[in-house]
Amino acid sequence: MTLAHRPLTVEQAGERAVLAEVLARIPNGDVLLGPGDDSAVLAAPDGRYVVSTDTMIDGPDFRLAWSAPEQLGRKAVASNLADVVAMGARPTGLVVALALPRDTTVDFVARLAEGFAQGLRELWPGCGIVGGDLATSSTLTIAVTAFGSLDGRDAVTRAGAQPGDTLAVAGELGRAAGGLRLLFQDAVDASGAADAAALAELLAQGAEVAELISAQLAPVPPLGAGVAAGEAGANSMMDLSDGLLLDAHRLARASKVSLEIDSDALASDIAALEPIFGADLALRLALGGGEDHSLLASFPAGAELPEPFRAIGRVTKRQDARVLVDGAAADPAGWDPFAA
Amino acid sequence: MTLAHRPLTVEQAGERAVLAEVLARIPNGDVLLGPGDDSAVLAAPDGRYVVSTDTMIDGPDFRLAWSAPEQLGRKAVASNLADVVAMGARPTGLVVALALPRDTTVDFVARLAEGFAQGLRELWPGCGIVGGDLATSSTLTIAVTAFGSLDGRDAVTRAGAQPGDTLAVAGELGRAAGGLRLLFQDAVDASGAADAAALAELLAQGAEVAELISAQLAPVPPLGAGVAAGEAGANSMMDLSDGLLLDAHRLARASKVSLEIDSDALASDIAALEPIFGADLALRLALGGGEDHSLLASFPAGAELPEPFRAIGRVTKRQDARVLVDGAAADPAGWDPFAA
Structure with missing residues (x-):
């Protein structure tokens, strides 16, 4: 009892x-x-x-x-x-x-x-x-x-990325932020306050919407990939909690390298977001949206990436800690917990 | 800068x-x-x-x-x-x-x-x-x-007290609770809210009052005594955060023993509290007042107690987890964080 x-x-x-x-x-x-x-x-x-x-x-x-x-x-x-x-x-x-x-x-x-x-x-x-x-x-x-x-292995820090490394991500990008955007837009009452009935209506709009909201409220990060990356000899790794661009800048600064990201590699993330948000916002969510708790890592060139890591770009030797997307410098996006 | x-x-x-x-x-x-x-x-x-x-x-x-x-x-x-x-x-x-x-x-x-x-x-x-x-x-x-x-030693838990052990305390008893009582009585404004100016007046009443308030706001628990007790072979130990009587009952239940406390052993604690609170309340504060973060421990009979532990009683074999003070059963006192 x-x-x-x-x-x-x-x-x-x-x-x-x-x-x-x-x-x-x-x-x-x-x-x-x-x-x-x-x-x-x-x-x-x-x-x-x-x-x-x-x-x-x-x-x-x-x-x-x-x-x-x-x-x-x-x-x-x-x-x-x-x-x-x-x-x-x-x-x-x-x-x-x-x-x-x-x-x-x-x-x-x-x-x-x-x-x-x-x-x-x-x-x-x-x-x-x-x-x-x-x-x-x-x-x-x-x-x-x-x-x-760590079971005898070295810790995989943010500071170990080497020029020539393959930059890779395990997990989804932008879905949690897309879900949060939908919640703030549509799961609110007339005064803008969070509302359970409005959320129920929103969830009834279909599986695509429900999936994004679930990514925000009940994320399932690919945790096994972190240990697998450690075992596979990843040079650097971090949790993507504040968005790919902002966190990539942090990794670049810690490792004293620059990073190049190919937006083509984010096609599956953009495709999941585009029907709801349109192409432009879908790209911005995939690059800037936080809270997916996916993993960003770099692996020695030629290393086989452990599942479900996928290559999204590369590490370059420039020490100015820039992050380039399709060759153009990208501003970090994300959020500051003390900002209004 | x-x-x-x-x-x-x-x-x-x-x-x-x-x-x-x-x-x-x-x-x-x-x-x-x-x-x-x-x-x-x-x-x-x-x-x-x-x-x-x-x-x-x-x-x-x-x-x-x-x-x-x-x-x-x-x-x-x-x-x-x-x-x-x-x-x-x-x-x-x-x-x-x-x-x-x-x-x-x-x-x-x-x-x-x-x-x-x-x-x-x-x-x-x-x-x-x-x-x-x-x-x-x-x-x-x-x-x-x-x-x-633990540097290779066994953890000293609440569950190891043995009949015949000497019951001992390191640190002061009741001073933090005495300080809290003074704060709620006198360091408040007319509406009963905490008030910095009233606190300043209270502190100006003298060293005895200031010492009790310091015990509440800036406790200095005898941390070294915990490690010394482990090295000296203490059979059981716990932090006194909720008052001697309540915490002694917890130790007695965990160890399936009873405990006997001699109030004479609390004379120095009572003496520090009596001028302000009177004899009766001083005893109740020493037995029931929490937050001193002193240590309660039991040592094998005859063991030399490491400084600054002092004997306050003994462990007996009764398994009903009673705590006796001067031979009489004592109710646990203390506080419940969810109580009003």
Whole structure:
């Protein structure tokens, strides 16, 4: 018998009952000491571990009218594990700090935990939630720290791209941003606020629209490709969270190289976006849209690219960290979290 | 030339400039790969690592009218490292996710980062901030995940207390709760809201009052004692964050033992509180007041207690997880973060 079917709030249920709801749903994975003590203890088989932290916040990062709690849990897992595999590391565990408004229902928290469990099962079975923190806040906040193991390999950083490397992407480009654009345009009420009924109408418009919105609300990044790239000897890699152009500039700066991108290589991304947005905006979304959590990597010339990486261009020796698209310098696009 | 002297907001300055302010102030410590990539890479010399996460949130956990940003940074370091040393582990690094209202000034963020740096320097030199995340939120939130190394020793959990063990505490009891009580009573305006001017008046009342308030706003937990307890063969240990009685019940339940506490052993804590609160409330604060981040541990009978541990009682074999004070069963006191 669980509390989840009752319309209890976390304030009414109390910390212990809420924690029990969460712990009943999440896998602990392969951990030396799991939740319940002051700290967890994890194994680091090769004497090193990879750590990344990322936060999802009601308002800037999601709207409760648009995202089911299960989707929030899955997205928190996906975006955090993407940062781990972007180093070429195998995900080994997460800690999750939840800050909940006092009137959050226990049912919501249980569904959020179910989303974490679903995300871990689908994206990296064996990786679990090894610890966490429950707190109250006026703003629903999901702060995740993710861990990984390099299993004896070097970390694949942003700084290792070499002139002559093949530039490659694993995963889709622009779909999550296309979905977000549709949400802000059409899944809102007359005042412009996020609206669940308007979202339901939008989703009923067809599979193409629903796919873009799913890419935004429940991304499924190609996590295995990150580890495969590490094993295949990628020279550099990063998670594409802020859009291909902006993130490519970051990789170029870190590696002190320039990058050339062929827009022809983005044809499948543009084709998925063009029916809804037209050709011009489709290209801009594919180049500038963030949050797909696809991977950008560079491989030694002639290396066989591990699936599902596809070549999109090349690394050149110019040290001015320019990014050229079809031979012309491109301005970074993307977003600044502190910008209005 | 930094931005910190200008009254810029983080929204005006932008993520990159804010991040530069933070990175200029924090030590990275002894890390294999520090901030700037998708993940950090840390060493785990004995093939294991200890992980704990804790969040500080404007409202439930602090008031900006009472805490200087440097104090918030120091407290976030202190409370998180306390969870690491409570396993007998040596702190090795932190990741910090900051969620900032858009109108937060860059100066505030710089002072917060300075507080992190001060806390690390004073509490565990060599431990650094190895990564983080900057985001916007309507609620100022500091989410920290802390790491440690057991250096080949077993983790000291809550579950290892043995009948016959000496029960011991390192650090003070009740002072942080006493300080919080004074803040809520006297550092408020006519409407009951936290008030900086009222706090200044309160602090001017004398060293005894100021010491209690400092214990609440800028705790200095005896972190070295945690590692010393691990080295000395403590059977069980935990961070006292929710008060001696409540946390002792948790240790008793986890270890399937009962605990006996002698109130005489709390004489120094009661003496520090009695002049302000009277004898009865002083005892209740010492037994029930949380947030001192002192350490509760049990050591094999006859073991020499490492400094500054002091015996406060003993572990008995009764498996009903009772906590007795001077021979009488005591109800757990403390607080539930979801309670009103």
